[in-house]
Amino acid sequence: MNFDPSVFWHYLFYGPIVDGAKLTLIMAVVSQTIGIVLGLFLALGRLSRSKLPVWRWLSGIYIWLFRGTPLLVQLLFVYDAIPQMTGESIVLGSITSGIIALSLNEGAYMAEIIRAGIQSVDPGQVEAAKALGMTYTKTMRRVVLPQAVRFVIPPTGNEFISMLKNTSLAEVVSAQELLYNTQQVYANNFFYFELLSVAALWYLAMTTVATWIQSRLEQRVEYRNTIPNRGGLFGFAFPGMHRG
Amino acid sequence: MASERPLMVQVEDVHKRFGPLEVLKGINMTVRKGETIVIIGPSGSGKSTLLRTINHLERIDKGRILVDGQLMGYRETAHGIKELPERVVARQREMVGMVFQRFNLFPHMTALGNVMEAPIHVRGLKRRDAIQQATELLNKVGLGQKLASYPHELSGGQQQRVAIARALAMEPAVMMFDEATSALDPELVGEVLNVMEQLAHEGMTMLVVTHEMGFAREAADNVLFMDGGVVVEEGTPEAIFDHPRTERARAFLRAVLQSSRDER
Numbered sequence: 417m418n419f420d421p422s423v424f425w426h427y428l429f430y431g432p433i434v435d436g437a438k439l440t441l442i443m444a445v446v447s448q449t450i451g452i453v454l455g456l457f458l459a460l461g462r463l464s465r466s467k468l469p470v471w472r473w474l475s476g477i478y479i480w481l482f483r484g485t486p487l488l489v490q491l492l493f494v495y496d497a498i499p500q501m502t503g504e505s506i507v508l509g510s511i512t513s514g515i516i517a518l519s520l521n522e523g524a525y526m527a528e529i530i531r532a533g534i535q536s537v538d539p540g541q542v543e544a545a546k547a548l549g550m551t552y553t554k555t556m557r558r559v560v561l562p563q564a565v566r567f568v569i570p571p572t573g574n575e576f577i578s579m580l581k582n583t584s585l586a587e588v589v590s591a592q593e594l595l596y597n598t599q600q601v602y603a604n605n606f607f608y609f610e611l612l613s614v615a616a617l618w619y620l621a622m623t624t625v626a627t628w629i630q631s632r633l634e635q636r637v638e639y640r641n642t643i644p645n646r647g648g649l650f651g652f653a654f655p656g657m658h659r660g
Numbered sequence: 661m662a663s664e665r666p667l668m669v670q671v672e673d674v675h676k677r678f679g680p681l682e683v684l685k686g687i688n689m690t691v692r693k694g695e696t697i698v699i700i701g702p703s704g705s706g707k708s709t710l711l712r713t714i715n716h717l718e719r720i721d722k723g724r725i726l727v728d729g730q731l732m733g734y735r736e737t738a739h740g741i742k743e744l745p746e747r748v749v750a751r752q753r754e755m756v757g758m759v760f761q762r763f764n765l766f767p768h769m770t771a772l773g774n775v776m777e778a779p780i781h782v783r784g785l786k787r788r789d790a791i792q793q794a795t796e797l798l799n800k801v802g803l804g805q806k807l808a809s810y811p812h813e814l815s816g817g818q819q820q821r822v823a824i825a826r827a828l829a830m831e832p833a834v835m836m837f838d839e840a841t842s843a844l845d846p847e848l849v850g851e852v853l854n855v856m857e858q859l860a861h862e863g864m865t866m867l868v869v870t871h872e873m874g875f876a877r878e879a880a881d882n883v884l885f886m887d888g889g890v891v892v893e894e895g896t897p898e899a900i901f902d903h904p905r906t907e908r909a910r911a912f913l914r915a916v917l918q919s920s921r922d923e924r
């Protein structure tokens with residue numbers, strides 16, 4: 417095994433690598449944001465008790481579809497199959513395809529997280545809000561969602577960490593994110609070990625910062641002293657098991 | 661004299677079933693303006709369900725309910741009775757304040773925030789006016805020092821008094837209390853009952869489910885004894901407590917007296 421530290425240091429802040437890391441971060445933040453908004457609507461759809469169950473059904477089908485198929489397949493669908501289906505009238509760039517696929521996929525997972533969060537709120541809260549004359553929308557906005565946030569933040573943090581790593585799948589559609597650019601470099605100089613270490617370190621740096629932000633957010637929404645703070649020093653680094 | 665006061669709540673032949681279980685089997689009752697009516701009865705007799713039908717937290721299967729002359733939750737059409745859209749029901753619920761056994765305060769808001777919430781976001785009060793009103797109400801229930809406290813920082817009795825202030829802030833025509841003191845430690849019951857008695861004496865129209873005989877004797881104009889989804893007996897507190905006519909009422913009162921003695 418020969419690991420050349422000078423190569424490692426040379427490429428750690430090499431222009432294309434840093435640009436790749438930036439794109440990875442942007443794709444993850446944008447996709448996660450869209451995923452949360454999408455997830456909220458899907459969750460409300462799943463929970464809707466309206467006499468017209470269309471919204472509920474559509475949400476159910478959506479979640480079934482996007483959780484039940486690989487993200488990579490969804491990505492290739494957006495990038496390769498949509499142009500074919502639309503007779504080349506819709507052709508999406510690699511970054512756009514990546515963001516769309518990641519967002520759509522994330523929406524399905526966030527839907528389940530937000531639904532569970534809403535269901536964790538004491539039904540007595542809804543009763544009290546209704547008894548005060550609040551409509552469904554007001555009750556959700558003012559009473560239920562602010563409380564659901566506490567249940568939603570920890571799993572959302574985990575989702576975001578997965579998201580940071582899943583952006584690397586966009587490499588297959590040539591989005592110039594961190595992994596793609598890394599591969600471009602070692603394809604020419606064959607320093608696999610050093611360059612993959614560089615990429616790994618960047619991913620680790622980003623996920624560590626994300627975990628730290630998550631733990632800060634968790635503390636900020638704390639208002640009951642009955643719920644213990646998790647972790648201690650470095651407690652934030654081990655938020656539990658997760659897929660991906 | 662009391663019988664000439666306008667009717668605030670009219671419950672007429674109300675039936676309610678949960679699946680195969682008929683919980684209310686034709687309830688008739690009225691509350692007049694300024695009256696305090698106490699409902700007693702064994703567990704499962706339908707007391708909570710009755711209160712919940714009055715502000716339409718629960719649909720009814722038959723009969724009708726009027727609050728301040730308005731048909732609650734429904735409108736009469738040429739083709740029979742139709743449920744009102746939720747926006748309209750929400751407006752109707754403003755007329756009825758409700759206090760729950762388990763307080764149900766909003767844990768993410770301070771005492772002041774809890775009381776101001778509905779005036780601002782439902783009635784559209786200006787923030788400044790809402791703060792003033794909420795402060796006055798919290799003073800009234802003896803919590804002027806606790807405006808900035810969160811529910812988890814308050815005792816059960818204090819939380820329930822905030823809940824009362826929160827309901828009063830909507831200036832309801834009727835206040836309903838569903839076993840408002842039964843989740844409290846015995847030593848905290850008094851402070852909540854005092855507030856309720858004060859309200860009754862100030863002329864608030866109240867419908868109170870409670871097993872506190874002392875409160876009923878002190879504040880109630882009438883007591884209803886419910887069992888098995890019907891009103892079995894109705895009368896003044898003295899008539900019901902001292903001279904119950906039915907064996908069911910006698911048995912229930914014996915049991916309640918026994919358990920309150922055990923607590924002391």
Ligand SMILES: Nc1ncnc2c1ncn2[C@@H]1O[C@H](COP(=O)(O)OP(=O)(O)OP(=O)(O)O)[C@@H](O)[C@H]1O
Pocket residue numbers: 678681683701702703704705706707708709710
């Ligand atoms: N949402 C519901 N679904 C099914 N059954 C219900 C529901 N709510 C109440 N019930 C049933 O209706 C009956 C009456 O309940 P209710 O809560 O009105 O009684 P209660 O007189 O308030 O009793 P308690 O003194 O225990 O509070 C009970 O048998 C209860 O199990």
Ligand SMILES: [Mg+2]
Pocket residue numbers: 707708709838839
């Ligand atoms: Mg009850």
